[in-house]
Amino acid sequence: MKKISCLSALMLIVVAVAQVGAQTPSPKNTLSAKKQIARLGVGSKAKTVITLNDRSKVKGYVYSIGDDDFVIRDSKSDAPTTVRYDDVMSVNDKSNKDLLIGIGAAAAGAGVFAWLVSGARGIRH
Numbered sequence: 072m073k074k075i076s077c078l079s080a081l082m083l084i085v086v087a088v089a090q091v092g093a094q095t096p097s098p099k100n101t102l103s104a105k106k107q108i109a110r111l112g113v114g115s116k117a118k119t120v121i122t123l124n125d126r127s128k129v130k131g132y133v134y135s136i137g138d139d140d141f142v143i144r145d146s147k148s149d150a151p152t153t154v155r156y157d158d159v160m161s162v163n164d165k166s167n168k169d170l171l172i173g174i175g176a177a178a179a180g181a182g183v184f185a186w187l188v189s190g191a192r193g194i195r196h
Contacts, residue, residue, distance in 0.1 A: 101156040101157050101159075104159040104162065108133060108136060108156070108159075109136060110164075113133050114132065114133070115146075117132050118131070118132050118146070119131070119143070119164055120163040121154055121159055121162055122160045122163070123154070124158050126160075130143075130145065131144050131152070132146060141153075
């Protein structure tokens with residue numbers, strides 16, 4: 072029972088670390104929004120969720136980048152949405168979040184494996 076509670080605590084810590092690490096700093100002005108969008112690049116692998124100043128969200132991939140705005144296309148419907156850099160509150164990079172979740176899952180798996188290996192030694196008679 073003690074091992075199960077330790078394992079549960081480990082899983083909660085891994086999930087919390089992955090969530091905190093996945094958050095990207097919100098852009099304070101147009102220049103930082105431009106930098107974050109440029110860092111994502113263009114194409115179907117440049118997935119993101121943009122939070123606008125009015126708290127609405129635009130989800131999809133970066134289709135094109137301009138001087139004053141950029142275009143996000145919805146991954147499912149392929150509908151384009153033009154977003155002005157001035158309207159961006161935060162940029163959430165989906166690929167970073169997926170990577171961190173994968174790392175967290177791998178760490179949890181390694182913890183379970185280590186726990187099983189150490190527990191198996193104590194079971195032998």
